[in-house]
Amino acid sequence: MDYYKKRTLDFAKSFVLEGYTVAGPKENDGRYKGFFDFALEDDMFGQNTFERAERKMFEHAIEGAIAKANLDDVDVDAVIAGDLLNQIVSASFAAKKNHAGFLGIYNACATFVESLIIGSAMLNNGLENVVCAAGSHFSTAERQYRYPLELGVLRSPVTQWTATGVGATVLSNKQTGKLPRITRATLGRVIDYGVMDVNNMGAAMAPSACDTIVTFFRDTNTKPQDYDVIYTGDLGKLGSDILMDLTRQEGFDVSAQLHDCGASLYWDEQQTYQGGSGAACSALVFNSVLLGRIRRGEYKKILLAGTGALMSPTTSFQGDSIPAITHLVEVSA
Amino acid sequence: MEAKSEITRENYKSYVFEKMPKSSHWKNMIWAFLIGGTICAIGQGFIELYSLWFNLQDASVLASGTLVFVAAVLTGFGVYDQIGRFAGAGSTIPITGFSNAVVSPALEFRAEGYVYGVGAKMFLVAGPVIVNGVTISVIVALITLIFGG
Numbered sequence: 001m002d003y004y005k006k007r008t009l010d011f012a013k014s015f016v017l018e019g020y021t022v023a024g025p026k027e028n029d030g031r032y033k034g035f036f037d038f039a040l041e042d043d044m045f046g047q048n049t050f051e052r053a054e055r056k057m058f059e060h061a062i063e064g065a066i067a068k069a070n071l072d073d074v075d076v077d078a079v080i081a082g083d084l085l086n087q088i089v090s091a092s093f094a095a096k097k098n099h100a101g102f103l104g105i106y107n108a109c110a111t112f113v114e115s116l117i118i119g120s121a122m123l124n125n126g127l128e129n130v131v132c133a134a135g136s137h138f139s140t141a142e143r144q145y146r147y148p149l150e151l152g153v154l155r156s157p158v159t160q161w162t163a164t165g166v167g168a169t170v171l172s173n174k175q176t177g178k179l180p181r182i183t184r185a186t187l188g189r190v191i192d193y194g195v196m197d198v199n200n201m202g203a204a205m206a207p208s209a210c211d212t213i214v215t216f217f218r219d220t221n222t223k224p225q226d227y228d229v230i231y232t233g234d235l236g237k238l239g240s241d242i243l244m245d246l247t248r249q250e251g252f253d254v255s256a257q258l259h260d261c262g263a264s265l266y267w268d269e270q271q272t273y274q275g276g277s278g279a280a281c282s283a284l285v286f287n288s289v290l291l292g293r294i295r296r297g298e299y300k301k302i303l304l305a306g307t308g309a310l311m312s313p314t315t316s317f318q319g320d321s322i323p324a325i326t327h328l329v330e331v332s333a
Numbered sequence: 334m335e336a337k338s339e340i341t342r343e344n345y346k347s348y349v350f351e352k353m354p355k356s357s358h359w360k361n362m363i364w365a366f367l368i369g370g371t372i373c374a375i376g377q378g379f380i381e382l383y384s385l386w387f388n389l390q391d392a393s394v395l396a397s398g399t400l401v402f403v404a405a406v407l408t409g410f411g412v413y414d415q416i417g418r419f420a421g422a423g424s425t426i427p428i429t430g431f432s433n434a435v436v437s438p439a440l441e442f443r444a445e446g447y448v449y450g451v452g453a454k455m456f457l458v459a460g461p462v463i464v465n466g467v468t469i470s471v472i473v474a475l476i477t478l479i480f481g482g
Contacts, residue, residue, distance in 0.1 A: 049444040050444075051444075148440070148441035148457070148458070149437065149440075149441060150409075150411060150413065150414045150436070150437035151414060151433060151434060151437040152413045152416055152420070152430070152433050153414075153417055153418075154356075154418065154420075154421035154422075156356060157354040157356055158354065193342055194342070194346055195345070195349065200349065200353065207342075238352065238353055241352065242349065242352065
């Protein structure tokens with residue numbers, strides 16, 4: 001990995017007020033059953049299309065997060081959100097409900113961490129409260145990126161399962177009591193190692209995860225042992241294995257700390273092969289699992305690295321390889 | 334699990350290929366054989382049945398039609414993709430696979446209406462099969478015409 005210059009930011013005042021999650025039925029049957037604030041009974045969420053269901057999940061998550069933080073809609077200065085659909089319609093349409101300014105963002109499955117970084121930067125420049133949200137829906141992503149749902153195809157053992165869910169986080173520039181903080185962040189750069197197989201996104205994203213994580217350690221003079229856990233977004237099992245090999249080669253052994261939000265989301269019996277993928281993975285696990293563990297004092301300091309594969313079906317059909325990006329935040333108790 | 338040699342941008346693809354889990358070809362082939370064989374046996378059963386009332390040619394056409402209909406219904410009930418998940422080519426290659434390939438996008442894109450949804454996207458998966466099928470048959474017909482048969 002080449003290392004040119006520092007890409008890590010420091011945040012003095014980015015406090016995590018609350019997190020709220022809406023999870024799909026399969027996700028709530030997984031390893032984190034009962035952790036989510038709201039679980040869908042069926043993934044249509046009472047709507048007549050999956051796209052509308054995804055939109056409603058965004059509305060519900062953003063509203064839920066604001067209410068849970070004991071804030072009112074007008075207290076929020078900005079909503080920063082994104083999803084996987086073309087023109088990020090789910091987040092944008094959902095934002096019609098909010099009075100706050102809206103920034104629609106896209107970095108594929110790294111969108112959630114991207115939103116935390118942008119939100120934290122804005123809090124350090126005058127805004128008081130921001131909501132950061134990201135999510136995905138299995139059925140909308142499947143039709144956009146792959147095949148119709150009912151088409152009978154054999155899935156490759158390296159595939160992942162797009163998670164259905166939306167997670168929203170309320171960040172504030174004021175410290176009211178003891179709150180988890182976003183203290184540092186490393187901006188990812190786009191890395192392409194030439195992987196062509198759209199089924200194997202873990203392999204496509206692992207080099208970018210390595211680049212960002214190693215850059216963070218070098219920028220901040222820290223090492224994996226300084227952290228309780230390092231969570232990647234959706235590398236899956238294979239991608240995580242590759243990441244361990246790659247970071248070891250750079251002199252950082254992360255095997256004791258490394259977990260993957262996507263890979264930890266489902267049980268093996270749920271047949272997701274490499275685990276979950278999608279923008280929902282890091283948003284669900286951070287807001288419903290990691291945040292709670294930090295608050296209870298189980299973790300003092302963690303790293304969350306959102307991983308995203310930036311291809312589209314068009315670029316893949318035209319024979320281009322898959323570029324990837326990884327953004328990282330350090331969250332401290 | 335120490336990496337054997339240094340992983341670089343250049344050798345990354347071969348490193349990934351070594352590391353990735355492989356599909357079990359034997360398992361896939363056995364499933365494809367069993368399910369594909371069963372579908373064909375059911376088709377033969379229909380031919381035998383219809384032969385009681387029709388001549389063999391009509392009975393074959395009716396049997397194909399029945400299989401297409403059954404596969405379309407199974408697709409609608411969300412059963413065919415469950416079969417396809419382990420049967421692979423065993424459920425794709427027979428005529429039932431073609432039915433599934435047409436019905437599944439039709440269902441999926443119904444939300445966009447009957448013109449831009451069902452009408453435009455129905456042959457999303459099966460389209461290439463039809464286009465290439467027609468093209469190849471024309472080429473074969475030309476060859477037969479030129480070299481005589």
